[in-house]
Amino acid sequence: KAGVTQTPRYLIKTRGQQVTLSCSPISGHRSVSWYQQTPGQGLQFLFEYFSETQRNKGNFPGRFSGRQFSNSRSEMNVSTLELGDSALYLCASSTATGTQYFGPGTRLLVL
Amino acid sequence: DQQVKQNSPSLSVQEGRISILNCDYTNSMFDYFLWYKKYPAEGPTFLISISSIKDKNEDGRFTVFLNKSAKHLSLHIVPSQPGDSAVYFCAARTQGGSEKLVFGKGMKLTVNP
Numbered sequence: 001k002a003g004v005t006q007t008p009r010y011l012i013k014t015r016g017q018q019v020t021l022s023c024s025p026i027s028g029h030r031s032v033s034w035y036q037q038t039p040g041q042g043l044q045f046l047f048e049y050f051s052e053t054q055r056n057k058g059n060f061p062g063r064f065s066g067r068q069f070s071n072s073r074s075e076m077n078v079s080t081l082e083l084g085d086s087a088l089y090l091c092a093s094s095t096a097t098g099t100q101y102f103g104p105g106t107r108l109l110v111l
Numbered sequence: 112d113q114q115v116k117q118n119s120p121s122l123s124v125q126e127g128r129i130s131i132l133n134c135d136y137t138n139s140m141f142d143y144f145l146w147y148k149k150y151p152a153e154g155p156t157f158l159i160s161i162s163s164i165k166d167k168n169e170d171g172r173f174t175v176f177l178n179k180s181a182k183h184l185s186l187h188i189v190p191s192q193p194g195d196s197a198v199y200f201c202a203a204r205t206q207g208g209s210e211k212l213v214f215g216k217g218m219k220l221t222v223n224p
Binding site for chain 1: 200
């Protein structure tokens, strides 16, 4: 079974721009979660989607948003990028057992 | 408020010996705990998990112990191998239907040949 895939793997943007990241979960997984990893803050939860509905949201500003499609694929969007948004963005999918399986991440660099 | 704590940032052990990684938590609503292994610039790889109704779970060289009264869990790796060298994260999920995980800051394990 294919794992979680994320595109693109690397991205360079400038301040003020917006970015969209994509995640395809493991087949059959209906829950998709997003996390941000930075050296100072570690892995922090952004939001979770289940059956196209946001089920939980972390403590991030409204510039961070996401959505999930009927095929469980998910996208997250960051608008008005700031230097501090430079991070590794990780997507994870899970079944009802609660074990999340992570993708390789998208490395975002904001200049 | 850090709900999941990995108080030691690093651990170095000899190949063949036991590695013990510790994790403490403060939220008594956590019902499921997981350990992940991570290499730089890659996503975390799931290792092993334990439900709050159990106190031990084994999978090959990996064993996780849960002490609910102390709000403490540990990951034992026996025997340790150089390929185990990575950053290990402890994570916890709150009961209630969401899959949100709360992660510790991670611990870097180095296994020396």
